[in-house]
Amino acid sequence: MPKANKRIIFLIDMQSFYASVEKAENPALRNQPIVVAGDPQRRSGVVLAACPLAKAYGVVTAEALWQAQQKCRQLVVVRPRMEHYLQVSLDITRIFQSFTDQVEPYSIDEQFLDVTGSIHLFGNDPLQLAAEIRQRVWLETGINCRVGIGENKVLAKMACDNFAKKQETGVFWLKREQLADTLWRLPIEKLFGVGSRMKRHFHRMGIYQIGQLAALRPAVLIRHWGVNGEVLWRTAHGMDDSPVSLNEYVTQKGIGHHMTLPRDYHTAKEIKVVLLELCEEVCRRARQKERMGQVLSVGCRGANLAPEEGFGRQMKLAEATNDAMALYEAACCLFDRHWTGGPVRSIGVTLGQLVPDNVVQLNLFTDTPKRRSLAQAMDDIRARFGPDAILRAASALESGQARERARKIGGHYK
Known part of the structure; x- marks a missing residue:
């Protein structure tokens, strides 16, 4: 039994989440090796999730789809349904909330639970409670989950990743006194x-x-x-004082957007089209959160997505902003200064050092109120009619990605 002065934290991970959702909803896939992967026609064919049967052939997450198909000729490929996976994740969260009100999503398929204050309602045994939660998730969703238990979040996380996934019970309790x-x-x-x-x-x-x-x-x-x-x-040493908190992501340090391109981009002209789209998206999200930023980061990678083939640099802006064109001008300066001319396959923009946007430094040479009103009008149109309802003309070029991105969530098709 746990000591009264120790917390009881669970980290619950959904096994091969995307693939498990597809198998649970399509019985014909149940005994087949499947992967959920992007669109190979756009060179984004990367394995997002592989079921245990596929993993038995050596298929691993994040490898190229063609490599996975070479390992397993009978592999079934399912395109991702990101909106649906998000909904299933929310359904699982509601199951967890029937055991404790202290639930913190860590990712779409992992969540922390602090059951210290509620475990007495379920028999006062962490192992038994973990088994009960696993059964509830399985019966209601058809998804298998694993549970790591510890007196803090870092122990629970390592218990799940390193031990629970290898146990037949799917549960492991990692105790500080047994770390050796x-x-x-x-x-x-x-x-x-x-x-x-x-x-x-x-x-x-x-x-x-x-x-x-x-x-x-x-x-x-x-x-x-x-x-x-x-x-x-x-x-x-298994030491971690951070709480399980519903407000874990409220104090956001930066707002960024990264994109893997469908092909190699070779010219500054076409790369800067994507830069503009990224700045537009970052600033839209910043305005949505009523934030501005004063530090801009720009990074890109080359044809093999290797860090050494690209760059990552940042600069302090003259003043905090969430204006897309102001951010774009600064992003172009960073890009021109550090790009060596090689092919670009992925690129990202981040706005950091965030501050509230209710105080603005006026500029004699820029009509700031007019630009803010225009940006707000564009935000309202997109919120009502969709993210691609109004676009900058550059996005109509072949190199533009805004229309395609509007069809996706987290870089994957909805």
Whole structure:
């Protein structure tokens, strides 16, 4: 039984979420290896989700669809239905809310639950409650989920990712007092917050297991990575004070939009069409949140989507803005300064250092109120008639992506 002074946090992950939704709603797919993938005709054929049967052939998420089809000749490809997946995710959230009012979506297929205050209503046993929640989700949606349990969010997350997914029960309770026999035995890349680049840094330091990092003094990691070094040390020791909160995403630090292009773009003229569309979308979302930003970031990647083939740079604007043309002019300056002329396959724009938009610095050379009124009118038209109801003329060019993007959610077809 858990001690009274410890929280009980669940991280619940839906197994192969998109693929599971498709199988649950189409019995003909139940015993077939399937993947949910983008449109291969537009070179966006990337595996978004693979069912366990497909994974048994070596198919993995995020690989090119043609590679997956080579591994499994009988693979069934289903195009994504993002609006529907969002609705199913909301339905699952409502199931969780019948067990606790402390539910925090972490992604479309992962959610944190704090059951500390409600577990006594369900038998006071975290393992039994996790099994009951899994059964409810299965009976009501046909989707299998896995549950990681811990006294905080980071333990629950690592319990799910590293252990629950490998258990027949689909549940694992990761306890701080047992880290030496569980988490610390795993490779360093299994630590939450350690990506491929950080993994290489640790390997150069001779650190290959999480336990080796946990044995270091925090000062060693702080000297290398500052505050992030201490965060990694605390994570290795299962320490995390962050609450499960419905307001987790209210204090947004930046508003950005990134796009993978359907082909290589080679000229500045066609790339800047997409830059304009990105600035338009970022500023629309900023106005929707009643925010302006004073730091602009622009990044792009080359033909193989490799970071070394592109750039990522930022600049401080003269004044905070959510005006698309002002942002576009600054974005073009950054792009012209840092683009080396190579092909561009993906590009993104982010507006940071956000402030409320109710105070504006007037400019003698710019009719700011008129531009704000025009932007608001365009926002109202799009809100009423759709995102492609009114577009800039540049979007009618072959390089424009605004019309195609209007048909998608999160970069995938609705």
